Amino acid sequence: MTVLRKHLFDLPEGVLYLDGNSLGPLPRNAVARAREVMTREWGQDLIRAWNSADWISLPTRVGDRIGRIIGAPAGSVATGDTLSIKVYQALAAALKMNPERRVILSDQGNFPTDLYMAQGLIGTIDKDYELRTPEPELVADAITDEVAVVMLTHVDYRTGRMHDMEAITRAAHEAGAVMIWDLAHSAGAVPVDMSATGAEFAVGCTYKYLNGGPGAPAFIYARPDIVESIEPALAGWMGHEEPFAMDPAYRPAMSTERLRVGTPPILQLSVLDAALDAWDDIDMVELRAASIRLSDLFIAEVEARCPALTLASPRDGAQRGSQVSFRFDQGYAAIQALIDRGVIGDFRAPDIMRFGFTPLYLDEDDIRAAAEHVGTVINDGLWGDPKYQTRSRVT
Template sequence: MELDAVSIEQRDSADPLAHLQQLFSIPDGVIYLDGNSLGALPKNVSSVLTNAVEEQWGKSLIKGWNCHNWIDLPSRVGNRIAKLVGAEEGTLICADSTSLNVFKVLATAMKLRPGRKVILSDTGNFPTDLYMAQGLKELTGGDIELRLVAPEEVETALDETVAVMMLTEVDYRTGRKHDMKVLTEKAHSVGALAMWDLCHSAGAFPVHLKDANVDFAVGCSYKYLNGGPGAPAFVYVAPKHQATSGNPLTGWMGHDAPFAFDLGYTPSAKTDQMRVGTPQVLAMTALNASLDVFDHTNLEALQAKSIELSELFISEVKRRCPNLELASPTDPMKRGSQVSFRHEQGYAVMQALIDRGVIGDFRAPNIIRFGFAPLYLSFADVFKAAEILEEIIAGDLWDKPEYHQKSKVT
């Protein structure tokens, strides 16, 4: 079916989520297909943050810890994220970075499975998760084995040597999505624990941590949750593991009574044991504000729109750039909210796109990656992006020296 601008306009008119776009600040002339890397700015964040700085910090000073309840931001923000990933109240806190939360969870998991030494992961996992496992192994004297298999081999690689299966639900390059429920069940059937990294899941589509019986989860808040660059991450601990004191990063905020200033550490019996240092008040306040947009919709509706947007993009790109190889699964239920293609000169192609206002990103060696954040993208955006991609590919417009100069962050 060939589409034209009119029929696309009709789809936007009929889109029940179209009104959400006005909650975001998107620069003119930009089609932003990189919300899977850094979410766009929700318009309410700036004034909330200004208030936190000028009124809360500026006027309440130290009293802010009590009168603005800064001290509970990790659980207050955590509980809002919990609702978006199908987690129970009180099981998820906002803290530190995803990498640090991976470390806390892996150490806890290894402690819960003392006879086992394997951390099972896949080669599609985001590298920092693997690095944290390597660091833990190195520190603990090598009594850990990080076993890496191809993503499609995880299920068969699960055996009774595995202490914890550590997977990122959505592959950051291809968008390939694991079946969380099936793999968690399989992990449990061999006595392993399941830890999921939701960096590319949270805020993009429904996640059901409780229903899938997941043991631990981590994730960042600066992608589909739009928390801002470097926004604090989150960590989930299933109720059955709440009383486990496995987090080796035993900072005062994870203490059962931080303000008793005891010389010895006694872990909190709640998810708070995953806290370490003083909470990042300003950053968490920004994130808290950014979560407001989710009060206006639900993740089923967002996923439905995401699938429509990505299917439209794939069909348009297929038609317009038949030589571009799709790197993502064709079945939308097996993808996250992103679509990737392969092009030998992917870096330069992406620079040419960015130059024309279509912002996606590149992942080595040859992946051009497009994220579909249904909160603020229209069908017209996606249609236009495919048109511009066609111009660049058909006209070899990427073949300019300036598009080949790598920047610091690629």
């Protein structure tokens, strides 16, 4: 059985989209859903829609659907806010669980905002916390009994290198540290089983492989047995046991809902909910097999054509997420030239050309065609055109 379902997405004619790891494409059903939410729910029901359209439980319903994709039980995933905020929540809670320790361990491959949020939290707490960021390969050895929390992004956003989630979680727990996984490049990309892993927290975004749209809400998972001991740093009213009691004292909900904060973004949550329809019957093992097949094919086809490119991703598919990166000193310009030819990948400083593989809407013919364009751009020196040198604000 194939996981390919191109008909669910509205991809433009002539585009080979290898950037679903950055922003997934528009699911066709999301347009009608947004219209329905706006015209019928908001427009006609107005404030009543919190009850009549059950907006109030939408964050939980969407969380449960994400839970099924990351191996988390119903009720254990809260949605809303941005990934940065969810990182902060998880990290602040984790430090409270380990009050005698002062080291936050992450790595150089973590996405910058995760590191920034840690820096901001350290500045806020204003005690002698230390953020350690060894190279990804050295993380396992850096898990000592000084470490309060290990906070890692499962799949490296630049190289696609994947941490061994089970081994690192085990090492963290053996050292008495709390484990937080950022699944930004994992959810909907590779099989994840939060329950089996035993990590305390996971966070992630939904605009990449889950196709929730630009600025779609983030999610946070907390292991069910620890939920009631979490002291929320971001103690918003939607995480209160009874939000509409308007109690002046905060009493956290006795569920993962305590990790909700403010009023949920109903429109974006609804679009995400529509996007998640595509995932109802996806077997993540099949998706993973297809992803590795497509990625391996791309590596082979590009390497056969382009000796100037150096593979930055692990060659072994089992150690990669669902992306392939090449280093090229003119990588920025080369990506612009590719985009001009309808092959959309992206660039990450300083020299990474990045391509995402999303078997829901890419097949082997797409990959071969994309690799052909890469060959032309690199070998014919199309990247040398001065128009490709000017950097946009967003790269």
